[in-house]
Amino acid sequence: MAPKATKKRSAPSDPDGMFAGMDVFLVEIGVQPRRLQIWKQKLEQMGASIEDRLSKKVTHVFAMNSEALLQQIGRQRLSRFKGSVLLYQWLEGSLSLGEKVSEAPYILTLESGEGSLSNKSFKECGSKASNGYGSSDDETSHHKKIRTSPEDPKTASTKDMDDTVNIAVYEERKTVSSSDDLSPTHSPVNSSPTTPDALTKTVEISDSSLPYSPPDQNHNITEIFGKLVNTYRALGDDRRSFSYYKAIAVIEKLPFKIENMDQVKHLPAIGKSMQDHIQEIVSTGKLSKLEHFETDEKVRTVSLFGEVWGIGPATALKLYDKGHRTLDDLKNEDSLTNAQRLGLKYFDDIKTRIPRHEVQEMEQLLQKAAEEILPEVVVICGGSYRRGKASCGDMDIVITHPDGKSHIGFLRKYVKHLKDIKFLREDLIFSIHSEEDTDAGVDTYFGLCTCPGRELRHRIDLKVYPRDIYAFGLIAWTGNDVLNRRLRLLAESKGYRLDDTGLFPATQSSSSKRGTRAITSLRFKTEREVFDFLGFPWFEPHERNL
Template sequence: MKMAAKAKPTTKEQSHPEGMFEGMVVFFVPKGVQPRRLQIWKQRMVQMGAVIEERLSKRVTHVLAVDSHTVLQEFDTYRLSRFKGDLCMLYFDLCKLKLKVLLYQWLEDSLKSGEKLSENLYVLKLDPQDESINEPDKSLDPEPTDANVSSELQKLNNKKIKSSSDDTKIVNLETNENRRENAPLSSTSIASTDGEVENLNYADRRPQHRDAENEASTLPYCPPDLNKNITEIFKKLVNIYRALGDDRRSFSYYKAISVIEKLPFKVESADQIKNLPSIGKSMKDHIQEIITTGKLLKLEHFETDEKVQTISLFGEVWGIGPATALKLYDKGHRTLDDLTNDDSLTNAQKLGLKYFDDIRQRIPRHEVQEMEHILQKVGEDVLPGVIIICGGSYRRGKATCGDIDIIITHPDGTSHKGFLPKYVKRLKDTNFLREDLIFSTHSEEGTDSGVDTYFGFCTYPGRELRHRIDLKVYPREIYAFGLVAWTGNDVLNRRLRLQAESKGFRLDDTGLFPATQGSGGKRGTKGNASLKLSTEKEVFDFLGFPWLEPHQRNL
């Protein structure tokens, strides 16, 4: 009897996006995935024919997870109740259910390609006694029938194994960061490995505190960003409305960008995202217009309006706000060169104009990291034990930064006083800090919550290109509030402030204050004394807001 030819393996199982997940009953392991992304993935799978189960059952055909460890952790309660703590029994039971446990990467790659990819290269091992538990199960890979297919499959397989390993590292970092974040910085002792307590001086503890607060800044924020045709237009509108002083509209587009850049699929119709947060009717209409025509008439109108363009341009100069930009326009100024001869500009505004092109350039993440190390080393020389953390978009894991935000304190609660002038002088002596914009000290007098501030320009070693830098020195007792505020992002800070107000408090970078009763529906003023909260997590917990690691705060 003539045998049928052995079918060649394929990496695609279905060519029609609509309904390509039909027949799948899926359970999502949420650990290690941002809730919003999880929601989007579930929505997309349902739209394409899948059924989502919120708990493990015999109906489930597929489990999606970051790695094998998170699967076993997720089913820990299930294991204890059914198998009295026997992890191997859980493994055998999952095998009986004939579940396929896949990396989330399978779903993301399928959505990106528009076709259901082969599951074989994404299968995770669950045998708890296997040391290679984090690797996809190679035993399920199809046997290649020719050299070309073998080569391509091997490349893809290696890529998936590496992805799984990297994901595991990220989850472990998140776990460690969360554990350390709960430990107060003012603690004067730690438990040694043999259970005894060791007393540590502040200098010995400093690296541990700095690493604990800053560890999450090593986790990159890498959204799919598959819809730049939309987000790039919205970014221009953010800047235009901000320059015009319309913060409400500017903020609306800013929020929409944060949602759209995280989508794991290319938007081909506004109906795909109509139920997502921050996407209202008008925003949906704009998105549909961009998808259909490749442009947005509103933006084109702004770009052909001389007044709007001029005010927007002037508003990009550091220190020039909407009102000043309008006054300069009314004076007849139309270009940046026109402003150079205007005597009404302050010294800070003149510096902003002088280095206009410099500070518009984004700073690569690795350069910010190197400059943070310089700042930490100089700070340690000036004041042993000082805590210096780079916040802002760097701490949130962004690939580039617009400026550098540095948040500083000292764990003993008093040594920070008088630190900033000495620190600035030392940084100027090394030509790291160049020109000053704002320099105010309050720590020794105790005014303005005792916060010292320096805004200015700095340079990367060996270059003259100016970057904006802000230094903020906080008393230890309010440092957590400064860290939350200067890490951001703006959307999160606004939500935290609203959450505080709903509880009768006022939140800012200097504390959480009981609010006085306002009259006529107006907001009350903040009280004199802030609550004593030592860590960022304590701030989140008190407000009843879900804890977010720094790299998760790009809302």
């Protein structure tokens, strides 16, 4: 009789990574093959070993639910297991935050098939939870110390600000576009037909069966927090705005409905005051702080004015001080710029979200129109569309050409052609830098467009990048803000400055602790190369809704 084959386990890529010391067994039942492949890859990249069978070496078992767990392993074998048994959401949460999160909310129990709502050990259901990777105050203290905000790629190339001191860039992100990251309803991903990385005719399509679709069992909480995000942003209080923004990303992914604040006290981004807000919402169905804001005339008015494209918090406050109280009042305000007037005129249109199928239709139109002017040009719709959302606040179009030179002067011809076919309707910003090789040679157009056969205006941004920095533009304009912020902070920790035009070695400066950036960026051909260089785990576009 032939000897029994020995099961081999995968060797970890980074023995000092986030998951170092973890020997993992993955329950495959109920998991799509592509998703399972991604999870295995990330675990191995960050220090874990993947076991082919449940052995004494295994410290963690991951499963979709209790039914899958029992079907693949069985109750008897589970009764002898001494490690942690968790839902896959724990892995997703840890990858999203860049460090291990508390295991408590994700412990898999056999009775319910849901994450445990307390620190019960698995032994109560036939096993025992390991405390080797459990929760502690130290696990979340790191998040409380970092006081930063995301940076909008629309202003990143001209405003190089300190995350820990000046976060004014975040306030320029208008409600109509930032609300992309607060949308709980999603549809399958339809990837752009042109691959951004290869920049060839070879199509590399993401798995369309893996949309961004968090459980969002706590919509009552995330909806109220979303309103506070917009309110604080309108008031210029970006630190509080971003605090609620981060909390939403954590809460909407929880696999259980929150019934009391004890269930979330160990979660990252959920501090004491946030816990109190959650307790009030689950107890009363409302939040007194939000009700106060909604009844305060100044807050209500400034928030309304701040939703007009081109009007930031400072301008909104000035308009309020002038005695304006409604959008109709602003129609006779002489100080408004032409772009602000257009934002006011088409206020309702711009606020209307664009269904995914319409964005796809317009992306195809944009690609066809671009090819008519410049063959082989690469046109990608980034933003929430590329991340797989069901609807978008606007369209972020990132463009380049593989030969590294034909992009020069392209945007002028492109904009003219799109106006000739009645797609582009009104201009907001138009700047050309490629011809003079200024501002990293990036050409920019912000404007209003219409879907064929319709008159409803939508916001659209066109950005044309030189080939050698295109990967940075694609990362920045795909988002989301949380991911971009983490990449920037990681770059800074390694002595670099990252924005949508490149990754620059930081130079010493006598006037700034952070120093200034060098003139020349490092060169990378693909987004993945940037992630790898920084040591950040690779996320497909539809995985970047952090």
